[in-house]
Amino acid sequence: MPVTERAARLHADAIVIxxxxxxxLRRTDRTDRSGLTAVGLTIPRPGGDMVDTWSYVRDFxxxxxxxxxxxxxxxxxxxRDAHVQGKLAHIxxxxxxxxxxxxxxxxxxxxQLGLRILQxxxxxxxxxxxxxxxxxxxxxxxxxxxxxxxxxRIGITLDLTHVGEKSxxxxxxxxxxxxxxxxxxxxxxIDNPRNITDDQIRAVAASGGVVCITTWAPLIWNGTPCxxxxxxxxxxxxxxxxxxxxxxxxxxxxxxxxxxxxPPHVHNPDALPYERVTGDFDRIxxxxxxxxxxxxxxxxxxxFPLLTQKLIDTGFGDDDIRKLLGxxxxxxxxxxxxxxxxx
Numbered sequence: 001m002p003v004t005e006r007a008a009r010l011h012a013d014a015i016v017i018x019x020x021x022x023x024x025l026r027r028t029d030r031t032d033r034s035g036l037t038a039v040g041l042t043i044p045r046p047g048g049d050m051v052d053t054w055s056y057v058r059d060f061x062x063x064x065x066x067x068x069x070x071x072x073x074x075x076x077x078x079x080r081d082a083h084v085q086g087k088l089a090h091i092x093x094x095x096x097x098x099x100x101x102x103x104x105x106x107x108x109x110x111x112q113l114g115l116r117i118l119q120x121x122x123x124x125x126x127x128x129x130x131x132x133x134x135x136x137x138x139x140x141x142x143x144x145x146x147x148x149x150x151x152x153r154i155g156i157t158l159d160l161t162h163v164g165e166k167s168x169x170x171x172x173x174x175x176x177x178x179x180x181x182x183x184x185x186x187x188x189x190i191d192n193p194r195n196i197t198d199d200q201i202r203a204v205a206a207s208g209g210v211v212c213i214t215t216w217a218p219l220i221w222n223g224t225p226c227x228x229x230x231x232x233x234x235x236x237x238x239x240x241x242x243x244x245x246x247x248x249x250x251x252x253x254x255x256x257x258x259x260x261x262x263p264p265h266v267h268n269p270d271a272l273p274y275e276r277v278t279g280d281f282d283r284i285x286x287x288x289x290x291x292x293x294x295x296x297x298x299x300x301x302x303x304f305p306l307l308t309q310k311l312i313d314t315g316f317g318d319d320d321i322r323k324l325l326g327x328x329x330x331x332x333x334x335x336x337x338x339x340x341x342x343x
Contacts, residue, residue: 001230001297001306001309001310002309003305003306003308003309004309004312006312007305007308007309007312008305010308010312010318010321010322011035011304011305011308011325012035014037014308014321014322014325014326014327015037015038015079015080015083015322015325015326015327015330016034016035016036016037016038016304016308016325016326017036017037017038017039017040017079017091017250017325017326017329017330018034018036018038018039018040018251018252018253018255018301018304019039019040019091019093019117019180019182019183019212019250019252019329020040020042020093020161020182020183020212020214020252020253020254021039021040021041021042021253021254021255021256021257021300021301022041022042022254022255022256022257022261022262023256023257023258023261023262024039024041024063024090024257024258025063025257025258025261026063026066026067026258027067027069027070027088028258029302030257030258030259030301030302031088031257031301031302033302033303033304033305034301034302034304034305035304035305036088036301036304037079037082037083037088037089037326038073038079038082038088038089038090038091038326039088039089039090039091039257039301040091040093040117040182040252041060041090041091041092041093041257042093042094042095043056043057043060043092043093043094044056044057044094044095044096044098044099045096046095046096046098046122046123047096047098047122047124047126048096048098048099049098049099049101050099050100050101050106052099053099057092057110057113057114060090060092060114061113061114063090064090069086069087069088070087070088070089070090071087071088071089071090072089072090072092072114073089073090073091073092073114073116074114074116074339075337075339076330076333076334076337076339077339079330079333080330090114091114091116091117092113092114092115092116092117093115093116093117093118093119093159093182094115094117094118094119095119095122095159095161095162096119096121096122096126097118097119097120097121097126097127097128097147098126098127100118100147102127102143104146104147104150107147107150107151107154107156108154111154111155111156111341111342112342115156116155116156116157116333116337117156117157117159117180117182118151118156118157118158118159119159119160119161119162119163119182120144120147120148120158120159120160120163120167120171121162121163121164121167122162123162123274127141127143127144128140128141128143128144128147128167129141129144129163129164129167129170129171130163130164130166130167131162131163131164131167132162132163132164132165132193132194133193133274133276133277134164137164137165137166137167138166138167139166139167139170140166140167140170140171140174144167144170144171144174145174148171148174148175149174152175152176152177152336154338154341155336155337155338155339155341156336156337157178157179157180157332157333157336157337158171158175158177158179158180158336159179159180159181159182160172160179160180160181160184160200160204161180161181161182161183161184162184162194165196165197165200168196168200168203169199169200169203172200172203172204172206172207175207177207177208177335177336178207178208178209178210178331178332178335178336179204179207179209179332179336180204180209180210180211180212180250180329180332181196181200181204181210181211181212182212182252183212183214183216183219183252183254184196184211184212184213184214184219185213185214185219185220185236185240186198186201186213186236186239186240186243188239189235189236189239190219190220190221190222190236192218192219192221192276192277193276193277194218194219194277195219196211198243201240201243201244202243202244204244204248205243205244205245205248208248208331208332208335209248209332210248210249210250210328210329210331210332211240211244211248211249211250212249212250212251212252212329213233213236213237213240213249213250213251213252214251214252214253214254215230215233215251215252215253215254215255215294215295215298215300215307216253216254216255216293216294217281217285217287217293217294217295218277218278218281218293219236220232220233220235220236220295221281221285223280223284224284224285225284225285225286226285226296227285227286227287227295227296228285228295228296229295229296229297229298230295230297230298230306230307230310232295233295233310234310234314237249237251237324246320246323246324247323247328247331248328249323249324249328250324250325250326250328250329251307251324251325253294253300253301253304255292255294255299255300255301256291256292256300256301257301259292262291262292278290278293281293308321308325311324
């Protein structure tokens with residue numbers, strides 16, 4: 001699918017944010033082609049503790065300071081400045097809270113190191129609540145309630161992707177500020193345990209937050225013996241838009257930043273049943289790359305301009321496309337990050 005002059009111009013002019021990317025280790029043609037203004041990077045590994053996480057954060061900072069066209073997204077203004085300067089702003093995101101530890105004063109240190117988006121749980125149970133693959137979701141814990149309060153106090157965006165349904169809805173009732181799901185799709189369209197219900201989607205919107213519909217192929221796949229396409233992605237996007245409106249929807253890829261950098265998946269018979277998320281997809285759709293599961297004809301961040309083109313071809317106006325690409329997320333960051341907290 002070629003990118004028209006209109007799409008290329010709009011993509012370059014808009015603030016474009018992908019709030020979920022893995023292993024971006026260097027500037028490449030892939031990052032340059034993306035046209036991204038900011039990228040949310042998963043830094044701590046899910047389940048890791050403070051000691052495990054330190055080296056990942058150190059390497060994250062090293063990547064930024066080693067490349068003049070990269071910068072740290074420590075404030076909404078830093079993202080706006082990156083857009084003007086042609087840089088790629090890196091948002092420190094975590095898909096789990098285990099690394100925070102039991103003393104919530106640790107959040108202050110992680111924020112100083114750049115943490116701006118914090119996902120409550122990964123797939124399993126942690127001190128905050130249950131993940132979406134836990135069979136018994138007892139809901140948000142007392143620790144989780146205080147954690148959300150502290151995140152809002154110091155300025156970190158709450159992300160409820162991967163969270164179990166009861167823990168998710170408990171968190172919605174505790175939160176006082178807008179929050180997001182950085183990479184979740186409607187379960188009413190694709191019945192995958194990683195996707196979220198209509199009630200969950202509405203709860204995000206009710207907070208003033210944003211549901212970021214992801215191109216990650218297992219979450220848009222309809223069970224056929226072939227890879228899904230951007231048309232399948234658009235079904236999920238349109239459903240969310242019809243449900244909660246243009247001001248509360250964003251886009252994401254959950255893709256690789258640097259191809260080949262993701263460690264190979266190793267089968268672990270004692271691990272939680274991620275088989276329910278990707279097993280049938282891997283066997284039937286047979287993705288060419290199990291570490292970068294993306295739709296046919298779309299290879300994650302490098303093809304982000306194709307997503308802008310698809311939105312134009314589907315009939316979206318320029319203002320609405322800007323909202324989907326990044327303007328809606330910027331509104332949430334403006335409401336939650338508190339860059340002045342340490343100043």
